[in-house]
Every structure is written in C-alpha cells, then in structure tokens.
Amino acid sequence: xxxxxxxxxxxxxxxxxxxxxxxxxxxxxxxxxxxxxxxxxxxxxxxxxxxxxxxxxxxxxxxxxxxxxxxxxxxxxxxxxxxxxxxxxxxxxxxxxxxxxxxxxxxxxxxxxxxxxxxxxxxxxxxxxxxxxxxxxxxxxxxxxxxxxxxxxxxxxxxxxxxxxxxxxxxxxxxxxxxxxxxxxxxxxxxxxxxxxxxxxxxxxxxxxxxxxxxxxxxxxxxxxxxxxxxxxxxxxxxxxxxxxxxxxxxxxxxxxxxxxxxxxxxxxxxxxxxxxxxxxxxxxxxxxxxxxxxxxxxxxxxxxxxxxxxxxxxxxxxxxxxxxxxxxxxxxxxxxxxxxxxxxxxx
Amino acid sequence: xxxxxxxxxxxxxxxxxxxxxxxxxxxxxxxxxxxxxxxxxxxxxxxxxxxxxxxxxxxxxxxxxxxxxxxxxxxxxxxxxxxxxxxxxxxxxxxxxxxxxxxxxxxxxxxxxxxxxxxxxxxxxxxxxxxxxxxxxxxxxxxxxxxxxxxxxxxxxxxxxxxxxxxxxxxxxxxxxxxxxxxxxxxxxxxxxxxxxxxxxxxxxxxxxxxxxxxxxxxxxxxxxxxxxxxxxxxxxxxxxxxxxxxxxxxxxxxxxxxxxxxxxxxxxxxxxxxxxxxxxxxxxxxxxxxxxxxxxxxxxxxxxxxxxxxxxxxxxxxxxxxxxxxxxxxxxxxxxxxxxxxxxxxx
Numbered sequence: 301x302x303x304x305x306x307x308x309x310x311x312x313x314x315x316x317x318x319x320x321x322x323x324x325x326x327x328x329x330x331x332x333x334x335x336x337x338x339x340x341x342x343x344x345x346x347x348x349x350x351x352x353x354x355x356x357x358x359x360x361x362x363x364x365x366x367x368x369x370x371x372x373x374x375x376x377x378x379x380x381x382x383x384x385x386x387x388x389x390x391x392x393x394x395x396x397x398x399x400x401x402x403x404x405x406x407x408x409x410x411x412x413x414x415x416x417x418x419x420x421x422x423x424x425x426x427x428x429x430x431x432x433x434x435x436x437x438x439x440x441x442x443x444x445x446x447x448x449x450x451x452x453x454x455x456x457x458x459x460x461x462x463x464x465x466x467x468x469x470x471x472x473x474x475x476x477x478x479x480x481x482x483x484x485x486x487x488x489x490x491x492x493x494x495x496x497x498x499x500x501x502x503x504x505x506x507x508x509x510x511x512x513x514x515x516x517x518x519x520x521x522x523x524x525x526x527x528x529x530x531x532x533x534x535x536x537x538x539x540x541x542x543x544x545x546x547x548x549x550x551x552x553x554x555x556x557x558x559x560x561x562x563x564x565x566x567x568x569x570x571x572x573x574x575x576x577x578x579x580x581x582x583x584x585x586x587x588x589x590x591x592x593x594x595x596x597x598x599x600x601x602x603x604x605x606x607x608x609x610x611x612x613x614x615x616x617x618x619x620x621x622x623x624x625x626x627x628x629x630x631x632x633x634x635x636x637x638x639x640x641x642x643x644x645x646x647x648x
Numbered sequence: 649x650x651x652x653x654x655x656x657x658x659x660x661x662x663x664x665x666x667x668x669x670x671x672x673x674x675x676x677x678x679x680x681x682x683x684x685x686x687x688x689x690x691x692x693x694x695x696x697x698x699x700x701x702x703x704x705x706x707x708x709x710x711x712x713x714x715x716x717x718x719x720x721x722x723x724x725x726x727x728x729x730x731x732x733x734x735x736x737x738x739x740x741x742x743x744x745x746x747x748x749x750x751x752x753x754x755x756x757x758x759x760x761x762x763x764x765x766x767x768x769x770x771x772x773x774x775x776x777x778x779x780x781x782x783x784x785x786x787x788x789x790x791x792x793x794x795x796x797x798x799x800x801x802x803x804x805x806x807x808x809x810x811x812x813x814x815x816x817x818x819x820x821x822x823x824x825x826x827x828x829x830x831x832x833x834x835x836x837x838x839x840x841x842x843x844x845x846x847x848x849x850x851x852x853x854x855x856x857x858x859x860x861x862x863x864x865x866x867x868x869x870x871x872x873x874x875x876x877x878x879x880x881x882x883x884x885x886x887x888x889x890x891x892x893x894x895x896x897x898x899x900x901x902x903x904x905x906x907x908x909x910x911x912x913x914x915x916x917x918x919x920x921x922x923x924x925x926x927x928x929x930x931x932x933x934x935x936x937x938x939x940x941x942x943x944x945x946x947x948x949x950x951x952x953x954x955x956x957x958x959x960x961x962x963x964x965x966x967x968x969x970x971x972x973x974x975x976x977x978x979x980x981x982x983x984x985x986x987x988x989x990x991x992x993x994x995x996x
Contacts, residue, residue: 578926594936
C-alpha cells in the first residue's frame, strides 16, 4: 500500500510499504478515506523535534473498517469510523474517567500499527479506540469533513475550554489562531461563553475566529497591538477568568497568564515548546492563576462532539483550507509550513 | 521603639526606630505582643533574595490595638488582634471573593507601616486587615500561640490543601516538612483526608507530621528512600489525586508532580525559587496534572481557622520549637538558618 514516510527535515515522501494486518483479537484494520496534517507533524518536518528516519507519520485517521479481530464488538467491516490521535482501551481506570491519553494500554500511531497518513491503519483496542459514524451520515462528505477534526484539533480546543472552566455566560480569551485556537473558539461558544476574545497574529485567521463565534479579536504584531495581554487586560478591566492557551509556545503562555484575571484559570493544550528551560511560574503564583489541561483526551469528548457535528450545530471543517491527495501530501506539508493553509485535509 | 532591622546577609539587628503613627482614618496602631520569623525571611538573610538595606522586616504580627483612626469600626483600643502577611481592604472585588493577596489596595509589611518584628506596627485598612480574637481568649497564651500561625503558615498550608482539592476521604501527599508542610498536614486532616502521606528530609519533623495527622511518612535522602515520588507512586498504585507542594523549590515541584496521579492536582504555595529559568511543564502536560495555588490569601481563611483553633480542634503551635525575645531575634534567625528550629516565636 501507499503511505507517507518521514525521511528528515522537509522530506516527507509517499512510498510503497507493507499493509498492516490484524495482529490481536481486539484489532481492526481500517482503510483510510480521510486524514490530515497536524501542526505537531510540522515540528519534525521543520527539524524542531526528533523523529526516527524513516518513519511512518500521521495520527488523524478516518475510514472504513476492512476487517476486525474476533474480540471486536463495536464495529464491523463496512462501518465508517475515526480514531483520536492516541489508541486507548476504553476499559482501564483512566479511560473510565475520561483521561484516555493516560490509558494504561495506550499507544500512538506511526509504529507497527502504521501512521494515519497512509491507505490503511491497524487500530489496536478497536472497541476503545474507534468512534463509529452512524450509517445515515457515513457517506455524507460534509458530515465526514466536519467530523474529521474530532480526531485531534476539535477535541483539543474543547479540552482547552473545559480545562479553563468555561461555562455559560463567561468571558474568555482564546490565545492562538491556528486550527486548535479556532476550534477553541467553537468550543467556548458551544459551552455558552458570552464574550470570546480571540488573540492571534493573522488577520485572515481571526476572521474565521469571528465566523466561529469570537465576539472580539485582537491582532498582535504588524497592523495590530504591541502587547495582546495588556490590551485584553484593558478591555476586560483586569483580565478574563478563563483563558485558553492553544499554542504551547513560551510567548503564548506569557500572553495567556497576562490576560488572566487574578484567581482565573489558563487551560493549556499545546505541547510545550520553545520555553527554554521551563515555564516562568511567578505570574501564575502572584495572581493565583491555575494552570490546567495537558494532552487532550480527545476520545473522551468524541461522542458528545460528534452528536453536535451530525446535528449540524458544530462545524469545524472551515479549518481545512486545502485538500490534497495522499500522493500530493508533500505539497500539503509545504502549504502548512509556509502558513498558506491552516490545516490540510488528505484523501488517500 | 525597638525593632528588627535587616542590614544584609546574616545581619539582622534590633535598633531604636521611629514608632509608627496613625496616618489614615482607616489605620490602627498595634502594639506587637507575638510575632515570628518566617522561612521567607531567611531568603534575604541567606543572601538568596534582594532586599533594601537597611530595612524593617517581619510580616506576622499579633498584638493589642493601641489606637485607631476615626473610620475604623471592627476593632478598638485594647483588642487582641493579628494580621495576615499582607494588608487587604476587605472591600474590593478580590477581597470579596477571598483572594485578599490580589487586593487592589493591598500592601506588604516592612515599608512605612513598619515590619512586624518590632514593638509596634501600623495596620492600614484595619477593618479589612486585622482579625480580632474574642475577649474570652484574648489573654490565653496557649490560644494565642495556636492562633499566631494563622498570620501566615497555617493559612498557607490550608491554601495548599484547598488548591489541591483535598476533601473528605481523599488520599493526599504533602511535600515538605517545614512549617508550611506541617500545617498542610493539619489542613488535610481537618478537611477529612483519610490517607495523608508526608514527604520530607528530616526524621524529627516527620515525627511532628505524624502527630499532626499524617498516616504515613516518607523520608527522602539519608536513611530514607532515594526517590520519594517513585516511592509514593509505589505505595499508592500510581500516585495520589491531591498533592500539596509546600516548599517552592524545583526538586519539591518535581517530587510533587511525580507523586501525582494522572488527572490529579498539585496545590502549590511556596514562592518559586531555585527553578533556574522555570518549571519543566512536560510532566504536568503528559499526565494532565493541574497546577493550582499561589501566594496564599490567608485573610480569607482566618475566621474559619480561628474558630477551630479557639474551639481546640486545631493547634499548629508545635511548629514553634523555639521562643526568643525581640532583643534576641538574631539568635532566632540563626536557629532557623541552621535548621535547629522549625519556626521561631518572637515576643517583643
């Protein structure tokens, strides 16, 4: 089969690789119909993080079940399914409490189960890992494209909002105008926030934030304000109770805590990077700002978010500003690297 | 009047200084009868933090009201009172929601109101700042010594427990066997924790932790375990939901997050120090461990804790392992610096 293979900085190639097979009775084999390039795929692509070469890549699979192991009960061949960016058993202590990213049987994609940017993946613990799309929507392209972000960025933006404690009537700030930040805006609106201030560096992306429900936008840098945190503090009379940090970089965290009201909460979901030796804790300490969140247990939110996607009240698909075939995935990486695309949909 | 004056590293002298006076209608003048040396006083004493020289020092005053400004309603001359380590108005947004350390009219001790390690202090915003001890207990030395830690360390330990989310029946870990850690044990017991694991480096202090309600103690280092976090993870089957970080140093924070269960919370109250450029966020991120707390709004907890102190169910006074007169305060600093005393009571 064909699959994307990472060979080093700015070198992703589509090659013939061995097709994965059912190995355990709990496995399912999925023929991938939709997948995506993630902001976190760009780190090794840009040489900002280590990754084995060559190695399979991609972690946002959606497709049709081709074959299942004998213990699988929740899906069967022909079902349309998607999977979050980590494998989870659904049965351990952490899965039961909604922290699937700490699953004791968990795993990522890209090892012997295959990366999601390929024609097939093997889904271990299929009953825990896979989310089935009801037949009625299983071939509706609009529904599928709206559901695909539930594999990662929509669940991650939602986790930021949940971690920040956003509830009906709240004022909140979303730091970051990438795919996760935009999904954070959707999540905050969905949770009932009445004032949503989106902070970013790109006017065109902040336009999408407004379409997604931001009531105000703050452009930082060229053509905008010098200090977004200061500006947010000004317009909120001292900061917001709930701040979603959707970037993971030191500057974004600084903006987030600066935009937080004393006693407030920063919900963070971006993998920490570019922080040098660590996070400056003093601004959190002095104002008793709670730092909550972490790697998003996307599986925990999938059913609830899918219901809204299929019901037509939640649609993150505008984050896909470019679609490529699997053979053209290198162009997708390039477009995201050059910020020409927010997020790239890939169709194997 | 006589007062302690900081002159630089390991140089605290008692000198004749000007007695403070009522300056604003909301002020009270308090004759200090009891005060203490704080772990945080040791940082400038050890040259680990900057402080003006010469400058007045001390922030844990208890005494008798000598005189009040014309707007003061809650105390009158002759009343026994104490004050938390920061001044707070009691009326602003943050005081009303129990975050007195973010009071918009707040201040510390040691400026023109005088340090608490002296014969008199001027208490600004007396109605907000001062806590009155009912007359019935106002001259009972045992009650006063048990109440004195409410100026700082007992409220701080309580804040760690509250921030960590400790509730009835919980398992929690207290990292640190100094005065704040020991008070954290008392607070966790008071909140109903059923399993309290105290972690420290001093066998004698861990003995006090047991007296205070720790159900288990973990001695790290000489004569104890090499890695307290690993040991806690072992005996709890993967970590505790609630961890009180009562030190503020990098190593303690590392122990705290290592002892936390995925999805758990670290409540921290120690002023961050010795962390180099910052906190390593990865262990928090990967396990979705929340970091909550900060500088403790001790005033918010004073009434509730005082009720228990006076009712006889809460007694942190065993942390005072040495008492000195004001004239001998330099010996008190020395004893704490050399870890001969846990905390020193000072009687001006």
